[in-house]
Amino acid sequence: xxxxxxxxxxxxxxxxxxxxxxxxxxxxxxxxxxxxxxxxxxxxxxxxxxxxxxxxxxxxxxxxxxxxxxxxxxxxxxxxxxxxxxxxxxxxxxxxxxxxxxxxxxxxxxxxxxxxxxxxxxxxxxxxxxxxxxxxxxxxxxxxxxxxxxxxxxxxxxxxxxxxxxxxxxxxxxxxxxxxxxxxxxxxxxxxxxxxxxxxxxxxxxxxxxxxxxxxxxxxxxxxxxxxxxxxxxxxxxxxxxxxxxxxxxxxxxxxxxxxxxxxxxxxxxxxxxxxxxxxxxxxxxxxxxxxxxxxxxxxxxxxxxxxxxxxxxxxxxxxxxxxxxxxxxxxxxxxxxxxxxxxxxxxxxxxxxxxxxxxxxxxxxxxx
Amino acid sequence: xxxxxxxxxxxxxxxxxxxxxxxxxxxxxxxxxxxxxxxxxxxxxxxxxxxxxxxxxxxxxxxxxxxxxxxxxxxxxxxxxxxxxxxxxxxxxxxxxxxxxxxxxxxxxxxxxxxxxxxxxxxxxxxxxxxxxxxxxxxxxxxxxxxxxxxxxxxxxxxxxxxxxxxxxxxxxxxxxxxxxxxxxxx
Numbered sequence: 001x002x003x004x005x006x007x008x009x010x011x012x013x014x015x016x017x018x019x020x021x022x023x024x025x026x027x028x029x030x031x032x033x034x035x036x037x038x039x040x041x042x043x044x045x046x047x048x049x050x051x052x053x054x055x056x057x058x059x060x061x062x063x064x065x066x067x068x069x070x071x072x073x074x075x076x077x078x079x080x081x082x083x084x085x086x087x088x089x090x091x092x093x094x095x096x097x098x099x100x101x102x103x104x105x106x107x108x109x110x111x112x113x114x115x116x117x118x119x120x121x122x123x124x125x126x127x128x129x130x131x132x133x134x135x136x137x138x139x140x141x142x143x144x145x146x147x148x149x150x151x152x153x154x155x156x157x158x159x160x161x162x163x164x165x166x167x168x169x170x171x172x173x174x175x176x177x178x179x180x181x182x183x184x185x186x187x188x189x190x191x192x193x194x195x196x197x198x199x200x201x202x203x204x205x206x207x208x209x210x211x212x213x214x215x216x217x218x219x220x221x222x223x224x225x226x227x228x229x230x231x232x233x234x235x236x237x238x239x240x241x242x243x244x245x246x247x248x249x250x251x252x253x254x255x256x257x258x259x260x261x262x263x264x265x266x267x268x269x270x271x272x273x274x275x276x277x278x279x280x281x282x283x284x285x286x287x288x289x290x291x292x293x294x295x296x297x298x299x300x301x302x303x304x305x306x307x308x309x310x311x312x313x314x315x316x317x318x319x320x321x322x323x324x325x326x327x328x329x330x331x332x333x334x335x336x337x338x339x340x341x342x343x344x345x346x347x348x349x350x351x352x353x354x355x356x357x358x359x360x361x362x363x364x365x366x367x368x369x
Numbered sequence: 370x371x372x373x374x375x376x377x378x379x380x381x382x383x384x385x386x387x388x389x390x391x392x393x394x395x396x397x398x399x400x401x402x403x404x405x406x407x408x409x410x411x412x413x414x415x416x417x418x419x420x421x422x423x424x425x426x427x428x429x430x431x432x433x434x435x436x437x438x439x440x441x442x443x444x445x446x447x448x449x450x451x452x453x454x455x456x457x458x459x460x461x462x463x464x465x466x467x468x469x470x471x472x473x474x475x476x477x478x479x480x481x482x483x484x485x486x487x488x489x490x491x492x493x494x495x496x497x498x499x500x501x502x503x504x505x506x507x508x509x510x511x512x513x514x515x516x517x518x519x520x521x522x523x524x525x526x527x528x529x530x531x532x533x534x535x536x537x538x539x540x541x542x543x544x545x546x547x548x549x550x551x552x553x554x555x556x
Contacts, residue, residue: 011541011544011545012537014515014537014540014541014544016521039548039552040544040548043544043547043548043551044516044544046493046494047413047497047512047544047547048516048517050412050413050416050494050497050498050501050516051409051412051512051513051516053412053418053494054412054418054421054422055405055409055412057405060401060404060425060429064397064400064401064429204422204426205426218423218426
């Protein structure tokens, strides 16, 4: 068998097909065809890996749960109008009843009958983290008031918290004043300040609901539940576009590490400035923030290169790659990260690339970020 | 066997017809069956788990809104595949315009997945996804069915309504294209 024929057969032999005996014999004596066969094997393995990577059965349930709430985009005609109106009335009434029914309201932090509520221990001076609160990881701001009121249901009476909910365990509900945030499995942040609850979604979908309406949010979006002064009932849930996105941007900027950050209030102010100038894209905002944080940001990033959280260390070495070319502190921190044998290989490589970026800029004489 | 296959095909057709008429349960049942396929299609095109999940969720909502326009129940899988690919294209556009690739990829590289070369694997996956995205839609659908769901040539042929020879021909043509694209990029 010659190489052309062997190549043809290799091309037409899938990973689950038996390889022709003649080709096998040819491969033994032909390094070029062995190389080709190796390329196909690698490609097949890579394709199988690519398609399987990160697949977790059951994730669709999150979206399907949201689907139940979505109207079908269909023109309502003729006789269907009455039915639609009746359905709407039922839905509104149902929502009202559901919320009224599910919310015992004035009970201590909304505890459910028959369930022994427990308050999460969060001090007024330091943030707190919990690895498993009814199937969710929770990172709460200092002084937050969170009570577990029922299975997979917590009440956030005040403060702010980041929730990461594992999918597949049914809906996870965060009750807030005047409403609820219901999530089938996602990562999101909630803050309660007086009459205003803000929600930012990092991934997946969440549903905001109160007696006035419902709103679905997806990754990268933020929304608000609010009651205007003097109003008897709260306003319908609203999507946030530019204002009040601090939690969203913080969450997306430094996932899981945001509560540890120094000079939080300064960053927040800066962030608001960035967001007010740009169309809202949290990732873009984060990037801009990193680029614009200046000397204060550099100092913070240098300290973060030794943080406990790998993601924070990674962001720090990424950020320092944009430092002014002659910045001694940035150079030192990057060199230390790149040469730290106990550091994760991925972070070391990013640190090396950041060092190279600084060196290139220095060589080209452009010292800016 | 054939009778069993045709029975199951007829049952699926009934589900599709119910979904077209607005039956959410039927639609949910159909897409549950296709979860792996949908994810694989998005992942194959995007090479990013988070984006792929988002794309599948978007595709699902979009499919629900558009399923009433589906005329041929037998074409449900191909049709759903195209909806997923469109959602993945849209997710890919957002990724490019958001300029967050480096940050997100860097984060993935830093995941404590093990001492192996996670960043390199991620890079290879991204290159492969880029090549898959350059293929025709029907090739992407074929690859997802073959590599992700482990379907035989005959099963794919049955589901797509084409011959086994056509499945093999298109599949290997796609694979050869991918190999050539990756080789060219590497050189």
